[in-house]
Amino acid sequence: MQTKTKFEVNSNLSLILNNFHVDECVNFMKNNMADNSVDLIITSPPYDNLRNYNGYTFNFKEIATELYRITKKGGIVVWIVGDKIKNGNKSLTSFKQALYFQKIGFNVHDVMIYAKKNTPFMRSNAYTNSYEYMFVFSKGKPKTFNPIKEPTVRNGMEMLVANKGADAKNNKVLKELKKEKTKSNIWYYAVGLGGTTNDKEAFQHPAVYPEQLALDHILSWSNEGDIVFDPMCGSGTTCKMAFLSNRNFIGVDISEEYIEISKNRLKKYRD
Structure with a gap:
């Protein structure tokens, strides 16, 4: 078992490190997380209602505001999103969100592409949509x-x-x-079992992104002992890869079912 660096900004943060928590993420951040306390945030929100996350929704602007508050100066938020296509028209929700992050103080440090090597979804009158955006927001100049x-x-x-x-x-x-x-800044990953992950239980969640994607961002924007936070952790991919790369993690999700999936994926490495 790896030894985790003890991090103490306040008593709450030292208690919530390296664990998963069932809560609405804005409520959790307001009640448990101090200003300027997190090094790296990697998350993929339920954008444009493209998946059914047990009926849960999220308040984007409140989440963005809280993420800015808790991110350290020089810290990074990786926001992984796509856009809904309805009646041949893309929503561009992703860019609307990016502009809001910029408005509240973040720098849009990079707009990266997560390209899927083996997507099966075809459009009848356009090229296959095989990517999502990975917006990299920084609070000032990136420290790492x-x-x-x-x-x-x-x-x-x-x-x-x-x-x-x-x-x-x-x-x-x-x-x-x-x-x-x-x-x-275009990263290619195979998706599905064996590509996204070998953890079969992860696919009980409707939208799982590749473990290697999470790991590549963790290695790029943080160092050992740093705190990595996922406010909508779903099946726990970000937290698992943070743990395996000797970072501290905090995982939050409003769904108790998803938190159980996250715990089950990680427990084999904690024994």
């Missing part, structure tokens, strides 16, 4: 960025174009191509 690297196609010394001027001439200089580069 640990970029994920990937191999380059070529490496070594090459003559590369440099300082192309108004005359459009290609001036080449000898430069080194590195063996690795920072990934782009």
Whole structure:
């Protein structure tokens, strides 16, 4: 079992760390979480009523306001959302929400894409919709960025174009191509059992995102011992991956059924 860093801002926070809680998330944040107390938030809200979350709904503006309050200066919120298509018209709820986050003080640090490798859903008169947005909001300048690297196609010394001027001439200089580069902001994941997760019980929840997606954000925007919060934790993916990467976590969901799923997924790693 991994040892967790004890974090004490107030007595409540030290008591709620590394556990799951059944509550409405705005109520939970107001009653249990201090200002500027969380390093990283990763969540996917029930946007545009595309799934039935046991009939539960959420108050977006109140949630956004509370997230701003509890996020540390330099902290990050990763908001994973998509848009409903009705009568051939996209809602653009995702961007309306992003603009509201910006309005209340967050920087829109990045707009990333979660691309699904194996989506089965087809549209009759448009291309297959196979992505969701991952808005990365920061409270000021991000205090942590640990970029994920990937191999380059070529490496070594090459003559590369440099300082192309108004005359459009290609001036080449000898430069080194590195063996690795920072990934782009489009991330590809397989979905379904074996892609999203190997935990069969997770699919009792109607909308599960890939464990690797959560882990990639956790590694990118936080360090060991930091606090990772999911205010609508669903099947517990964010919290599980935070625990396995030696971060502290707080998971909240209004559904007792979903919290039980979250606990069951994590308990095998806590023994």
